[in-house]
Amino acid sequence: MEPNSFLISIGFGDVSNMICQKPSYENGSVTFFSSIQTDRLMSSQANADGFGVYIGDRLHATPDYLTRVIESGWDAEKDNGVLVKYSEESGTLVIDSDFLGAEYVYYYLDGKECLISNRMENMTKIKSFSPDLTGIYQYIRAIYSVGDRTFLEGVKQTRAQTSLSINTKALTVSSQHSASWKVAKDKEYSKQSMAELWLQTLEESPRSVLMLSAGWDSRMLLAGNLGRFDFSYTHGELDSREVSLAFELTSENLPKSVFCKLDESSYTLDTMNRMLKDLGHAFFPHWYFAAQQCKLLSDAPLTSGLLVEHLSGHYGITSEGSRLSKGLKLLKSLGAASKLEKMSPDAINSYIVEMLKAPAVHKGWFYSDGFLDSYEEIKSTHSNDVALAIQGYQKQGTAGLQEVFERFKMEHSSRQYFALQTKCGNTANGYHHPFADSRLSKAVIEIPFKNRVHYKLSRDIVGVLAPDLLSKPLAATLAKAKHPVVVQEMSRVVRIAYEGIYRRFKPNASFKLSWNNFQFLNELDIFNETIDSLRSDIWDKSQMHKFVEGFQRGKGNGYALLDMFSKIMTIDNIISPKN
Incomplete structure (x- = not known):
């Protein structure tokens, strides 16, 4: 079994021999296995009456969290993580998710057999699955699979604010969705x-290591009791503007700050394979390195501003498209907010489906001809998936273009991709996501998007708790944090224009405004080695080698290529498991 994972099998044969592990619980056709390397993120219990397993970051501060939620019952508006529990008396297995769905599990059920796990690799040890080409395409394109879709046909993932109930005798499933994501349109906060409320959330957070940036997320975290941080950790270019700003934020407040250059991290095939084993993905090797380094200095979990986008008002329609279209949408969001709110449900659905539709022709340099033969069907299925997701949100009470699209992005981009940064601490000291707190999230979502757009709420909270933090500029803008949104965005345009000109003439040079210079990756052979290691026949290895050769010769964006290969490795590891 994979580290820090569980597996539930129903209706299968001798699963113990398949995974070389004894079950924690076995009765009739229901078998439960757990493999816990650290009790900071996962807890399980089993007895004659059934079993339960909890995955989430609340174990840092409350080690008996599993016992508490089993006894008191799960509340998606208060609890955090995911709870799986089985009662032998009722024969019912229940999976409960929190407000943001920050933790999720996978399940397969066909009426005769059932598999449930937080790692799909455990499931592929028991049963062979065909690749889900639509789920794979969606993940390659946007780094998320839509709705409950995954990379494997028949395997689904749990959703935010959802409770699944599985009858283990009839092998049927029913679901209940919370209607908590509702917005009071005229509510002033x-x-x-x-x-x-934010200060209370921080006070209830465990002692941790702060993954520091110069953005709003870190300022929010620095606005409370600083004594809960052992130290801060920053990676990037030491002489960059963002790293300098980050150190200015903490120099007078934290006793210790740690810095590592990006090229100190390991970007080898061995490292990526270790990440696949430890984490189930190959994203953010520099965060994986950070988790290992911090473990040498402290026993505290990593914490950061991940899953902050709802509070920051970052995930409206302004978060999608080119930089020009994002700018135009921002002006529209600020100047015509009431018009956007009055769009009909059908108009909202059509707008979002059109915005996220697949391009007419796919020009991928990595897919085999056999995969591309299915592209027309993939395009249609993808748009249908998006439409169904949007309709589901609307049926559950979410209304308004900005709020509906924000919910889509939070459930997809935020939890399936960006949150993986702190989750790189899975097999180290773990992680903690204060912005995923369900009570905080519910209070935030009740505030209209127009009152949160582009960090309005963030600025107000920091202004109350730590106004000095507004006296310095942000990483993404040149104006001081205390200035209005319009001024901030104008300075962002200036920064982006300067950055574009600089990179055009000096593509391989260190860029002083930005923390992330990954151009050294163009000198490594990691990409070609990765291509050779791929097992699935959906990839065109010959074409991939040719693309990498031209990309590196032209000094392309090293991080963009790393991110693409991280997706490819993650998918390949699931759909073509090693024997």
């Missing part, structure tokens, strides 16, 4: 009350 109290800066003081929101600041107090």
Whole structure:
């Protein structure tokens, strides 16, 4: 079994021999296995009456969290993580998700057999699955699979604010969805009350290591009791503007700050394969390195601003498209908010489906001809998936273009991709996501998007708790954090224009405004080695080698290529498991 994982099998044969492990619980056709390397992120219990397993970051501060939620019952508006519990008396297995769906599990059920796990690799040890070409395409294109789709046909993932109930005798499933994601359209929030709620969230957070940036997320985290941080950790270019700003934020407040250059991390095939084993993905090797380094200095989990986008008002329609279209959408969001709110449900659905539709012709340099033969069907299925997801949100009470699209992005981009950064601490000291707190999230979502757009709420909270943090500029903008959104965005345009000109004439040079210079990756052979290691026949290895050769010769964006190969490795590991 994979580290820090569980597996539930129903209706299968001798699963113990397949995975070389004894079950924690076995009765009739229901078998439960767990493999826990650290009790900071996963807890399980089993007895004659059944079993339960909890995955989430609340174990850092509350080691008996599993016992508590089993006894008191799960509340998606208060609890965090995911809870799986089975009662032998009722023969019912229940999977409960939290407000943001920050933790999720996978399940397969066909009426005769059932598999449930937080790692799909455990499931492929028991049963062979065909690749889900639509799920793979969606993940390659946007780094998420839509709705409950995954890389494997028949395997689904749990959703946010959802409770699944599986009858283990009839092998049927039913679901209940919370209607909590509702917005009071005219609600004005109290800066003081929101600041107090955020401060309470911080006070209940465990002692941790702060993954520091110069953005709003870190300023929010620095606005509370700084004594809960052992130290801060930053990676990037030491002489970059963002790293300098980050150190200025903490120099007078934290006793210790650690810095590592990006090229100190390991970007070898062995490292990526270790990540696949430890984490189930190959994203963010520099975060994986950070987790290992921090483990040498502290026993505290990593914490960061991941899953902050709902509070920051970052995931409206302004988050999708080119930089020009994002700018135009921002102006529209600020100047015509009421018009966007009045769009009909059908108009909202059509707008989002059109915005996220697959291009007419796919020009991927990595797919085999056999995969591309299915592209027309993939395009249609993808648009249908998006439409069904949007309709589901609307049926559950979410209304307004900005709010509906924000919910889509939070459930897809935020939890399936960006949150994987801190989750690189899975087999080290673990991680903690304060912005995923369900009580905080519910209070935030009740505030109209127009009152949160582009960090309005973030600025108000920091202004109440730590106004000095507004006196310095942000990483992405040149104006001080205290200035209005329009001024901030104008300075962002200037920064982007300068960055574009600089990179055009000096593509391989260190860029002083940005923390992330990954151009050294163009000198490594990791990409060609990765291509040779791929097992699935959906990849065109010959074409991939040719693309990499031209890309590196032209000094392309090293990080963009690393990110693409991280997706490819992650998918290949699932759909073509090693014997």
